[in-house]
Amino acid sequence: MSTTTMETLTIKTENKFRTLTTKRAYKKGEVICDIPSENLTNEPNRFTVQIGRDKHTHVGKLAALNHSCDPNVILDTENMKMVAYRDIEKGEELFFFYPSTEWQMDAPFICLCGSANCINVVAGARFLPLSTLERHYLNPHIREYMIELLNNTKVHLTEL
Ligand SMILES: [Zn+2]
Numbered sequence: 131m132s133t134t135t136m137e138t139l140t141i142k143t144e145n146k147f148r149t150l151t152t153k154r155a156y157k158k159g160e161v162i163c164d165i166p167s168e169n170l171t172n173e174p175n176r177f178t179v180q181i182g183r184d185k186h187t188h189v190g191k192l193a194a195l196n197h198s199c200d201p202n203v204i205l206d207t208e209n210m211k212m213v214a215y216r217d218i219e220k221g222e223e224l225f226f227f228y229p230s231t232e233w234q235m236d237a238p239f240i241c242l243c244g245s246a247n248c249i250n251v252v253a254g255a256r257f258l259p260l261s262t263l264e265r266h267y268l269n270p271h272i273r274e275y276m277i278e279l280l281n282n283t284k285v286h287l288t289e290l
Contacts, residue, residue: 149223156217160213166188170187174236180233181231197243199248201225205226208270229258230267233256235254255275
């Protein structure tokens with residue numbers, strides 16, 4: 131069976147709020163589908179996922195993926211795959227941790243996921259403490275930005 135299609139995923143809409151659910155179960159680590167990369171832009175919007183520095187891709191159906199601070203999927207932008215982060219049951223809604231791909235989001239919002247580790251304000255990785263980020267799966271471009279931010283901070287401190 132091909133893992134590249136999104137046939138196993140369903141978008142549900144209720145009161146204009148979209149959710150993405152799965153029609154089948156997945157085991158932790160299993161590839162669910164490819165992340166589309168045909169339609170790139172250098173600015174983020176609600177329908178894009180960041181896959182590199184100033185590089186954002188329109189993700190089609192995956193734009194219906196909601197954020198959770200306790201996610202069940204990851205978007206691996208190095209291999210361009212959506213992967214199960216834990217065992218997932220048939221019919222479950224899929225969520226990923228937005229700051230794992232997004233450095234600075236176009237449309238920040240308040241998270242109501244109810245997780246014990248909820249970050250509350252979802253605005254991108256640059257607005258989160260390192261101690262919070264380190265608890266999550268992070269893509270290489272987010273790590274790069276973090277290192278850059280730390281180095282800049284060091285420069286500013288030595289200039290004081
Ligand atoms: Zn949350």
